[in-house]
Amino acid sequence: MAKQLNLMGDAQIIPTSLHTEMEQSYLEYAMSVIVGRALPDVRDGLKPVHRRILYAMHELGLTPDRPFRKCARVVGDVLGKYHPHGDQAVYDALVRMVQEFSTRYPLLAGHGNFGSLDNDPPAAMRYTETRLASIAQESLLNNIGEATVDFVGNFDNSQQEPVVLPAQLPLLLLNGCSGIAVGMATNIPPHNLGEVVNGLIKLIDQPNLSDEKLWELIPAPDFPTGGEIIDLEGVRDAYRTGRGTIRVRGVVKVEHLHSETKSRGKGKGKRKRDRDALVVTEFPYQVNKAAWIEKVAELVNGGRIEGIADIRDESDRAGVRVVIELKRDVSPNTVLEQLYHQTALQSNFGTILLALVDNAPRQLSLRQLLDNFLQFREETLTRQYTHQLEGARKRLHLAEGLLAALKNLDTVIDILRNAPDGSTAKAQLQVQLGMTDEQGDSILAMPMRRLTGLERQKLEKEVTELQTEIGQLETLLGDRNELLKALKKELRSLKRRFGNERRTRIVTTEKKTKSNPVAKEKATSPQKTSQATPPDSALIEITQQGKVYWCEEATTEKESKTKDFVVFRSKIPQEQPLITITDFGKAYSLKTDGITPVSAKQKTSLNKVLQGMNPQTEETLLHHLPLPQQDVILLTQQGRIKRLSASEVASIGNRGLSLIRLKEGDRLADFCLTATGENLLLATSSGRILRFIVNDQQLPVTSRTAQGNLATRLWQSETPVGCVSLQADEAVLVISQQGYAKRLSVNTIRRGSRGDIGTQCLQFINRFDRVVGMIEARSDNDKVKVLTNQKRVLTLNLKDIPFAGKDGVGDRVITLKSEEAIAEIISIINY
Numbered sequence: 162m163a164k165q166l167n168l169m170g171d172a173q174i175i176p177t178s179l180h181t182e183m184e185q186s187y188l189e190y191a192m193s194v195i196v197g198r199a200l201p202d203v204r205d206g207l208k209p210v211h212r213r214i215l216y217a218m219h220e221l222g223l224t225p226d227r228p229f230r231k232c233a234r235v236v237g238d239v240l241g242k243y244h245p246h247g248d249q250a251v252y253d254a255l256v257r258m259v260q261e262f263s264t265r266y267p268l269l270a271g272h273g274n275f276g277s278l279d280n281d282p283p284a285a286m287r288y289t290e291t292r293l294a295s296i297a298q299e300s301l302l303n304n305i306g307e308a309t310v311d312f313v314g315n316f317d318n319s320q321q322e323p324v325v326l327p328a329q330l331p332l333l334l335l336n337g338c339s340g341i342a343v344g345m346a347t348n349i350p351p352h353n354l355g356e357v358v359n360g361l362i363k364l365i366d367q368p369n370l371s372d373e374k375l376w377e378l379i380p381a382p383d384f385p386t387g388g389e390i391i392d393l394e395g396v397r398d399a400y401r402t403g404r405g406t407i408r409v410r411g412v413v414k415v416e417h418l419h420s421e422t423k424s425r426g427k428g429k430g431k432r433k434r435d436r437d438a439l440v441v442t443e444f445p446y447q448v449n450k451a452a453w454i455e456k457v458a459e460l461v462n463g464g465r466i467e468g469i470a471d472i473r474d475e476s477d478r479a480g481v482r483v484v485i486e487l488k489r490d491v492s493p494n495t496v497l498e499q500l501y502h503q504t505a506l507q508s509n510f511g512t513i514l515l516a517l518v519d520n521a522p523r524q525l526s527l528r529q530l531l532d533n534f535l536q537f538r539e540e541t542l543t544r545q546y547t548h549q550l551e552g553a554r555k556r557l558h559l560a561e562g563l564l565a566a567l568k569n570l571d572t573v574i575d576i577l578r579n580a581p582d583g584s585t586a587k588a589q590l591q592v593q594l595g596m597t598d599e600q601g602d603s604i605l606a607m608p609m610r611r612l613t614g615l616e617r618q619k620l621e622k623e624v625t626e627l628q629t630e631i632g633q634l635e636t637l638l639g640d641r642n643e644l645l646k647a648l649k650k651e652l653r654s655l656k657r658r659f660g661n662e663r664r665t666r667i668v669t670t671e672k673k674t675k676s677n678p679v680a681k682e683k684a685t686s687p688q689k690t691s692q693a694t695p696p697d698s699a700l701i702e703i704t705q706q707g708k709v710y711w712c713e714e715a716t717t718e719k720e721s722k723t724k725d726f727v728v729f730r731s732k733i734p735q736e737q738p739l740i741t742i743t744d745f746g747k748a749y750s751l752k753t754d755g756i757t758p759v760s761a762k763q764k765t766s767l768n769k770v771l772q773g774m775n776p777q778t779e780e781t782l783l784h785h786l787p788l789p790q791q792d793v794i795l796l797t798q799q800g801r802i803k804r805l806s807a808s809e810v811a812s813i814g815n816r817g818l819s820l821i822r823l824k825e826g827d828r829l830a831d832f833c834l835t836a837t838g839e840n841l842l843l844a845t846s847s848g849r850i851l852r853f854i855v856n857d858q859q860l861p862v863t864s865r866t867a868q869g870n871l872a873t874r875l876w877q878s879e880t881p882v883g884c885v886s887l888q889a890d891e892a893v894l895v896i897s898q899q900g901y902a903k904r905l906s907v908n909t910i911r912r913g914s915r916g917d918i919g920t921q922c923l924q925f926i927n928r929f930d931r932v933v934g935m936i937e938a939r940s941d942n943d944k945v946k947v948l949t950n951q952k953r954v955l956t957l958n959l960k961d962i963p964f965a966g967k968d969g970v971g972d973r974v975i976t977l978k979s980e981e982a983i984a985e986i987i988s989i990i991n992y
Contacts, residue, residue: 191343196520199342201349203516203523203530204537205301205326206333208340210254212326213243215268218293219302229272229290236286242320252286259291263447264336265351265385266659268297278386278444278481279451296659300329308548309541327541330655331357331534333516334527337382345522347515350382350407350446355660357531358652364531365645375528376400380667381407382510387443387664388412391507399512400527407510410501412443412666415493418486436470437493441483441506448505450476454483456504466503467864468496495864498808502862538648543638550634555599557627560620562600563607567617569594573604701739701753703729703785705946705954705987707767709751712759722954726946729785729990738788740810741771743780744828746795746821750813751785774817784832785990791834792855792862794841795820796872796884799827802843802915803869804835804860822868835886840907842893843872843919844883844935850895851919852910855886859915871916883935894938894945894962895923896974898982899930902957903971904938904964922967934986938962947975948985 201208207215217238223230236251244251257263259271262278273289276282283289293302304327312321337351360378363370381396390396391408399405416438444450454474460466468491475482487496501507514525518533525533566573572593580586587601596604610616637644699711706725715730733739739751749771757765767782768774793805803821810818821829835841835855843851851873853859863869872881885893889907896902903923911920923932936945941960948954955975962974975983 195342195345195522196517199340200345200347200515200517200522201333201338201340202325203333203518203525203533205328206331206336206338206516207326207328208254208338210239210244210246210251211258211268213239213322214251214255214258215293215297215301215326216305216323217242218269218291219305223292225270225293225295225298227292229270229292232286232289232291235291243315243322245316248286252283255286255291256283256289262386265383266296266332266335266354268294268301268332268336270294278449278476280449296330299658300332300655301326304541304545306548309545325537327545328534329538329651330354331361331531333534334530338516342522345515346513348511348513349516350510350512351384352379353383353661353663355656356380356383356663358656358660361531361535361652362649364528364535365649372401372528379527382512382665383663384409384446384665386446386448387666388445389666389668391668392670393667395509395512399514403514403524403526403529405512407512408507409445409510409665410507410668411441411445411448413439413441413497413500413506416440416484436489437487437491439485439487439493439497439500441485442481444481445505445508446510448508450474450481450483453505457485457500460503464867465861465863466496466499467866468492468499491864491866492809492812494812495806495809498806499862499864502806503857535648539644542644542648546634546637546644550631550638553627553631553634557624557631558597559600559603560624560627562596562603563611564617564620564624565594565596565600566590566604566607567611567620699753700730700732701751701756702727702759703767704764705948707782708764709756709767709770710759710761710764711753711756716759722956724952724954726954727989728946728987731787731991733787738813740786740788740813741767741782742784742786742820742829742832743774744783744830745780746797746819746823746829747780748810748813748818748820749774750817772813772817783829786834789834791836793820794833794835794855794860794884794886795829795869796831796843796881797821797823797827797869798830798880799824800872800875800881801827801869802860802872802884803867804855804862805865806862809865818865820865822866824868830881831884833884833886839886840889840912841884841886842907842910842935843881844893844895844922844932845873845875845879845919846882846931846933847876847879848895848897848921848923848925848932849873849919850893850905850910850922850935851915851917852907852912853915853917854912873916874918882932885935885937887937892938892964893935894959894986895932895935895971896947896983896986897923897925897930897932897971898984899927900973900975900977900983901926901930901971902962902974903969904959904962905967906964909967920967924968924970926970933983936986936988944989946987946989947983948987949977949981950984951978951981953981 198209205212214235218235221230221235221238232252232255235255236248239251240248255269256275258269259267259275261267269291270293271289271291274284275289305323309327311324313324314320315322333349334352334357335354337349339348340346356379360375363375363378376397381390381393389410389412391410395405395407397405399407418436418438444453454472457466457472461469468488469485470488471486473484475484485496487493514527514530515522516525516530518525573590576589576593577586580589583605587605590596590601590604591598637647700713700715701709701711702716703709704725705728708725716727733753739753741749741751743749752770752772756770757763774780789807789810791807793807793810794802795805796802805820810820823829837856839855840852841855841860860870887893887907892904892906894902894904901923905922910922913919938959943959945957945959946954947957957974963972965971977983
């Protein structure tokens with residue numbers, strides 16, 4: 162029988178399950194990536210590659226006052242000594258530390274092509290040159306040494322490298338950091354140096370400072386490319402919990418362009434062409450300018466953004482300038498809102514304040530980041546001052562020995578003359594003059610020129626200075642308050658040298674009410690019922706027959722079936738416009754100062770107080786609402802639908818505002834407000850309901866001049882009868898001409914896509930019956946009004962109409978007279 166091969170020799174074999182070994186190996190790999198590559202240290206704010214680049218340049222002597230050196234030399238040193246990874250990875254990290262549009266306070270100075278805001282690649286490392294920037298030299302490398310920070314061996318133990326640099330500023334906040342590790346990521350925005358220093362000094366003085374006071378000193382990030390931060394909710398979340406979303410925008414201004422063009426034909430001269438233009442001067446952080454321009458051109462060519470005639474990049478060394486020339490009679494605000502909505506001109510910066518604390522990843526608040534830095538800086542200062550104290554004491558000891566030797570010069574000369582060697586001479590100095598071993602060596606090494614009178618004076622002065630320095634250092638190390646004073650003085654000095662103005666503006670959308678003594682007086686004095694002008698904030702009511710009035714509290718409906726009733730009710734401040742939309746697709750602004758009170762005998766006719774509306778017009782008033790804060794949905798009788806940004810309705814002129822371009826014979830059928838992610842339901846007269854989710858793919862935001870997209874395929878003699886936007890757990894009410902109705906939960910209707918035929922949700926007993934309307938059915942306590950073709954007004958309680966599935970004819974909720982049919986269903990709208 163053949164002998165079994167002993168492949169392992171005498172080595173011991175330890176059985177291990179595969180999943181255990183894989184788990185252990187993967188965890189070790191993950192931690193090596195987290196600690197060694199991807200995440201910054203909370204103390205100096207640097208990743209290992211950045212720290213090694215700076216230290217290698219320090220060793221090369223590339224200080225700010227020295228000439229530039231090739232980047233290839235720096236990369237070679239970093240790779241060979243400290244960072245055995247790809248050269249391109251090291252060069253990319255070096256480049257970002259040079260780029261002013263990537264780093265708020267660049268740590269390196271560059272000479273050559275280091276890329277641009279258009280994401281142009283930098284020149285090869287053999288062409289570019291670099292050296293340390295002043296802020297890196299002063300705040301990171303001036304006091305580096307084993308006395309201030311710990312050093313460890315490099316990858317092959319042939320060199321020593323610092324574990325962390327003795328940072329004098331919290332660069333983790335100043336320059337920010339982004340990185341992806343295994344199962345975690347960090348994305349820290351940059352901040353303003355002056356604001357951060359102010360916050361640090363305040364925390365030193367008041368360790369229990371409230372978060373709100375700290376946020377006043379450090380209000381928000383400060384990006385190198387400027388831009389605007391919209392509102393501070395996301396910033397506050399990030400500062401409080403370590404995670405938040407910050408909304409940022411580019412900076413855009415409106416310019417009026419004047420140009421001359423040649424007219425066509427003989428004898429024609431030049432004609433002037435005046436147009437408005439949007440000029441982008443600052444982009445949000447990390448937005449690629451060239452890619453953004455290409456995206457805008459793509460959206461314009463695809464018809465998703467309208468009103469743009471031309472776009473060109475006029476950027477130069479002086480700064481960013483992208484000109485977006487608009488078509489004539491196009492509102493700049495309209496186009497700007499489209500750019501905000503559909504491009505990265507407005508984007509979100511997802512903040513994750515994750516860093517290494519004691520070599521372990523931790524998500525930190527703003528206060529914790531600052532506290533960790535202050536603790537580290539206090540430790541490094543203590544080590545630095547301790548090292549300086551030891552050096553001063555050692556030097557003082559030697560200086561005192563030299564002075565003692567000069568005072569006993571004859572004895573010293575006699576010892577040196579008679580001693581056979583240096584060791585004997587040192588021993589005699591220790592015996593006869595009480596010198597220590599170190600002082601004896603110093604005396605033996607003293608040159609003859611130190612015996613002159615001038616040298617003696619210098620030595621006495623040095624002793625005095627050393628004694629003063631030692632006293633100061635002992636005070637700093639013995640009294641923590643003095644140490645913190647020195648730390649504050651250092652921070653203020655760095656702020657004076659390297660601080661600059663904030664680049665990113667903070668914009669809040671909250672409406673601030675200014676103090677108005679007249680208004681206060683009106684609010685506290687009793688109101689006369691006969692006055693024609695409503696108070697500063699009045700309850701406005703509009704009836705079905707177009708009467709409008711103001712009242713102090715909602716009017717109560719009488720039990721008798723009145724022919725006129727309230728269809729809209731809202732408390733509106735005087736400065737806020739009320740908007741009415743008609744079947745012509747136009748929006749008009751309501752002037753509240755001409756509205757009569759409810760007690761007046763003659764109520765105000767609505768079409769007489771609408772700005773720009775002709776009282777003799779054939780337009781039908783469809784909907785009333787305050788200035789919308791959500792997107793607007795418009796549905797036409799020919800089955801077209803469009804989504805309009807709320808900002809499009811914000812600037813209504815004296816002649817009204819056209820919201821949609823209608824084809825000949827088409828009219829607006831319904832209107833609703835929506836938000837991204839909501840369920841949009843469209844009902845037709847045949848009983849079909851189409852449900853789809855509102856988003857940019859299903860229903861993109863378009864301009865006011867657009868006709869809209871196909872909502873759903875209509876059959877012959879079929880028309881749209883309503884649209885609503887709801888959450889999935891809400892419900893709608895549909896009703897037919899012959900009085901059949903049902904309540905439907907949104908979830909019971911199959912979800913489809915825009916353009917689909919939808920789901921049959923109401924069947925008919927009589928083939929001549931048809932759906933007349935669909936409205937929201939939010940609460941059992943709600944009431945709806947029903948108008949018949951015989952001018953009757955009926956009231957329905959929603960609680961009396963049961964929920965039903967999509968199959969069936971529903972319940973007959975109204976008994977109609979002969980030849981009578983339901984013409985319209987109306988819900989009372991309360992804003």
